[in-house]
Amino acid sequence: MSTATGSRVWHAGPLTKITLALGVLLSAFPLYFMIIIATRTNDEAVDVPPPLLPGGRLGENVQRLLDAEEAHFLLGLANSFIVAATVTLSVVAISTLAGFAFAKLRFRGAKVLLLTILITMMVPLQQMGVVPLYLMMVELEWNGTLKAVILPFLVNGFGVFMMTQYTTQAVPDELVEAARVDGAATMRIWWNVVLPAVRPGMAVLALLVFMQTWNEFMWPLVVLDPQNPTVQLSISNLNGQYTNDYPLIFMGTALSVVPLLFIFVLFGRQIVGGLMEGAVKA
């Protein structure tokens, strides 16, 4: 960007380069190591020193993972996909609507309501409410079902906050006013004016929520059975049952990370942009 300044401050010296190289290396290594172990035999995985190159047991280890019936790995993947997709759709819809209201509509109490959301974002609801949420699910006989892991996550204060910020800057007030003068009802304005403008923000929110839900661990552990797990539970079960079979556990772990890595590489530019924009506003 501003290459005009010939200042020393912006010059990337050797120290900068070493810092960044180390940062990249340390960030990537555990993921690389995951692939090494996932493609090795069990004997090779416990060699000292450990192997540092991938092996050739990819297919075999995938097969062993699918044969490990108690892990229900495929079911876990499918469940996680259903849960994360449902939560994402709902959070994005609810947040976009509420964000529009907070950013562009005037109604009494709007400020207080938005402040309530901000404050509750600071309360760790999942950990604090875990006991009554569980009792509630048992009462409704929903424990063990996907409903139980979907419903509590439909609440996401961060989503509302983010979409409020995004709508404020992406939709000019004049545009909303103009549509009003033309006699468009609020929902019409939302559909025709707001929605097209906030689509990029919705996409970033969708990606973040999908990842967050996919990675959720404590609540599924509490409320689901090992026979009907999410993918994180499935790995945790593998880890508990096949304690020393690292290639098997690592193969499951790698396959659970792959969908997210895929999304991340595909939409990386938007995710980084969204994170950085959100950070400055916050």
Next chain:
Amino acid sequence: MTLHVAAPPAERAAPPPPARGRRLLSWLDLRASGYVLVAPYFLLFAIFGVFPLVYTAWVSLHDWELAGDKTFLGLENYGYLISDPVFWNAVLNTIGIFALSTVPQLVLALMLANALNKRLRARLFLRLSILLPMVTSVVAVAVVFSQLYQRDYGLINWFLGLFGVDNIHWQGEKWSSWIAIASMVDWRWTGYNAIIYLAAMQTIPRDVYEAAELDGASPRRQFWQITVPMLRPTIIFTVFVSTIGGFTLFAEPMIFDGGLADGGTDGQFQTVAMLIYKEAFREFDYGYGAAAAWLLFALILIGALVNYSLARRIGGGK
């Protein structure tokens, strides 16, 4: 940015005279739409956010078991907890791991952000690379790191062995298990914090640096005297987020423990969240677990306040 407005501006001059029913409708539309649009969020929040919180307080006042047997105890659960060394041990572990993970994490993130803020090629590649860990699930991180920390054939002990260090049983002691768990947290979140800091650094006007440059301030001095003080609000924000995350730490120590909630043979690394889980869902003592949840919340509040006052001092503030 492209916007598609349905009605062409020409029509605006002559809106059709609305009938009475329609006037009422559009009055309602103007008045009520805001509430209708935020209603779904607050409805769900009431059911899955407020209700559990209040109900937690109610459950915590009872000896409550799943079969529906409950006896009112008043504050007895809290009394037991406060005099229970297991609880205080969990508090100590939580705070220890939190400190060990947050301080290096934020310092490293600042260094990384400062490096990323220089004139560089392959910006996007660098930013994406350091964000990779955030995408990786906590469970995956914990599984991989637990193997790296394995006593007999883990990579870390092998590496330390090159320097003559004997194999460490990382799960065995408080200090070693804290370091191992803190490193998992650090690995996952340092890049994220660096990106947040980077975003804030880019809003600092460049002429501030140029003026300092003219005054002969070294890059190091500029970093400490301009960058860090200007970043203070962002640092406070990240400290808050880390406090909540750190005080509710659960997945990493659980997996490190092979899925048990004990946190090692003597609870060396049992966190408060693990204790809540164990009391409520292994011992089925819901009242006790609920009371622990409220005490955890109190701890988070205290922690947030303490950290806030510490973070305010960063960079030579008031």
